[in-house]
Amino acid sequence: MTGPARPTATTATAADWPEVAALRHRVFVLEQGVPAELERDDADATAVHALSRDDAGRVCATGRLLPDAAGPGRALIGRMAADPAVRGRGHGGAVLAALHREAAARGQTEVELHAQVTARRFYERAGYRVLGEEYEEAGIVHVTMRRSLAEGHPGVV
Numbered sequence: 001m002t003g004p005a006r007p008t009a010t011t012a013t014a015a016d017w018p019e020v021a022a023l024r025h026r027v028f029v030l031e032q033g034v035p036a037e038l039e040r041d042d043a044d045a046t047a048v049h050a051l052s053r054d055d056a057g058r059v060c061a062t063g064r065l066l067p068d069a070a071g072p073g074r075a076l077i078g079r080m081a082a083d084p085a086v087r088g089r090g091h092g093g094a095v096l097a098a099l100h101r102e103a104a105a106r107g108q109t110e111v112e113l114h115a116q117v118t119a120r121r122f123y124e125r126a127g128y129r130v131l132g133e134e135y136e137e138a139g140i141v142h143v144t145m146r147r148s149l150a151e152g153h154p155g156v157v
Contacts, residue, residue: 007090009098012049019059027081050098052091061091070112075103077113
């Protein structure tokens with residue numbers, strides 16, 4: 001007997017954008033109180049977006065990748081969001097793994113992100129390490145984290 005299928009993530013298409021945007025709005029604006037004008041930005045147009053769908057086919061987790069945004073060869077991952085109903089079930093990890101693959105395919109050697117401190121352990125399990133002190137961003141305490149995309153690095157997917 002096998003258990004439920006492990007969540008997977010794919011690169012989002014333009015057709016997925018309304019669902020991705022709606023999930024981000026629910027998580028960041030409605031749940032966390034981030035001002036709507038800070039949640040969306042011009043980088044969305046050029047970012048690589050990844051998503052995971054729940055068993056009903058709805059977008060339940062998402063994130064975005066900005067190649068070279070944290071320096072040459074260092075991508076910035078952001079806007080990681082998961083619907084509260086699926087947190088802890090692997091959808092966020094699947095999105096993160098998809099973004100790592102996309103970064104590596106674009107020649108990036110490291111990835112960096114600004115993690116909400118409540119998500120720090122999630123990113124540490126994926127091989128990220130903390131850089132510097134905590135700070136506030138959009139009214140939420142964050143910490144900058146980075147990891148290598150090199151073969152054999154802990155958390156390489």
